[in-house]
Amino acid sequence: MLYIPGNNPAMLQQGGVYGADSVLLDLEDAVALNQKDAARILVRNMLKEVDYYGCEITIRVNHINTPFGVADLEEIVPLQPDALRLPKTETVEELSKVLKIIEEIENRYGLAHDKMKIHVMIESALGVQNVYELASHSPRIDAITIGGQDLTADMQIEKSKDNYGIDYARKRIVMASKATKIDAMDTVYADVEDEEGLREETAYIKKLGFTGKAVINPRQISIVNEVFTPTDTEIRKAYRIVKAYYENKAKDLGVFAVDGKMVDAPVVTRAMHTLALADIEVEPVK
Numbered sequence: 001m002l003y004i005p006g007n008n009p010a011m012l013q014q015g016g017v018y019g020a021d022s023v024l025l026d027l028e029d030a031v032a033l034n035q036k037d038a039a040r041i042l043v044r045n046m047l048k049e050v051d052y053y054g055c056e057i058t059i060r061v062n063h064i065n066t067p068f069g070v071a072d073l074e075e076i077v078p079l080q081p082d083a084l085r086l087p088k089t090e091t092v093e094e095l096s097k098v099l100k101i102i103e104e105i106e107n108r109y110g111l112a113h114d115k116m117k118i119h120v121m122i123e124s125a126l127g128v129q130n131v132y133e134l135a136s137h138s139p140r141i142d143a144i145t146i147g148g149q150d151l152t153a154d155m156q157i158e159k160s161k162d163n164y165g166i167d168y169a170r171k172r173i174v175m176a177s178k179a180t181k182i183d184a185m186d187t188v189y190a191d192v193e194d195e196e197g198l199r200e201e202t203a204y205i206k207k208l209g210f211t212g213k214a215v216i217n218p219r220q221i222s223i224v225n226e227v228f229t230p231t232d233t234e235i236r237k238a239y240r241i242v243k244a245y246y247e248n249k250a251k252d253l254g255v256f257a258v259d260g261k262m263v264d265a266p267v268v269t270r271a272m273h274t275l276a277l278a279d280i281e282v283e284p285v286k
């Protein structure tokens with residue numbers, strides 16, 4: 001997901017050409033306080049005019065308790081981007097309040113309540129403590145994301161390169177996302193010049209179970225995509241497992257071996273997930 005500052009017309013204009021799965025037009029922390037109103041109007045106009053070439057379009061609005069939160073919702077909700085990203089979410093009460101405002105706006109415009117999805121950002125210790133309740137609060141919520149910069153600020157620790165300080169939060173957020181069957185998105189890697197560092201961090205968070213990562217610069221997109229895309233070797237192995245599964249299932253065999261390794265139901269589930277990521281289908285044996 002490529003963050004694009006909502007007050008930068010050139011970046012907003014060209015954000016769809018870099019190959020990100022999602023553009024994340026930002027009205028919050030990328031925009032200075034004195035530019036909030038201008039950015040809101042600019043993003044509204046860009047949403048109407050710019051071709052993002054099929055990218056998912058997400059808008060990060062300001063927090064409801066700031067002077068800009070409601071105005072952002074009033075301007076953006078009627079345009080129904082694919083998703084709204086709610087920053088610094090901490091409690092179910094606050095989330096309910098935002099959802100209620102969104103639904104009131106949708107009612108006014110005769111819009112359904114299930115089209116535009118909600119991404120909840122966890123950026124404080126309190127948000128981490130409440131993450132499962134937040135993630136499971138509404139079927140509209142289809143992703144939880146961690147904001148590492150704000151979280152480390154709230155925890156009063158340095159945001160070190162190894163990110164030890166946010167490791168527990170990352171793992172807890174992933175578990176909440178898995179328990180609620182929604183996506184978990186990782187925080188940004190701020191050092192745009194450090195490509196190896198980004199690659200290592202992305203490989204690590206993929207192993208934890210995150211399903212994607214936000215980036216701040218077009219140069220970071222291909223690295224994240226590469227790490228998340230199954231390799232040819234992984235795809236071939238998954239294909240052999242799923243094919244063998246269907247063949248053995250037809251013979252009523254629940255457990256069998258592929259390349260000398262035991263394959264049972266969870267191995268097949270993981271292999272099917274790899275193939276789904278690669279958009280590959282295996283025909284069941286009739």
Ligand SMILES: CC(C)(COP(=O)(O)OP(=O)(O)OC[C@H]1O[C@@H](n2cnc3c(N)ncnc32)[C@H](O)[C@@H]1OP(=O)(O)O)[C@@H](O)C(=O)NCCC(=O)NCCSC(=O)C[C@@](O)(CC(=O)O)C(=O)O
Pocket residue numbers: 002003004005010011012014015026029030123145146147148149150151186187188192214216217218219
């Ligand atoms: C980092 C840098 C200044 C580097 O500038 P540079 O000038 O060195 O970039 P260059 O590489 O030279 O640019 C080459 C060409 O790409 C164009 N280009 C660059 N960036 C582009 C872009 N993002 N979108 C479209 N286009 C872009 C540029 O216009 C140029 O185009 P052209 O002139 O035509 O060649 C720049 O990228 C940038 O401002 N990034 C966005 C920063 C941002 O949004 N921060 C807020 C979100 S994080 C946050 O809030 C923390 C969080 O909340 C979140 C969480 O974790 O989720 C938490 O708490 O943790």
Ligand SMILES: [Mg+2]
Pocket residue numbers: 029087123147149150
């Ligand atoms: Mg933040």
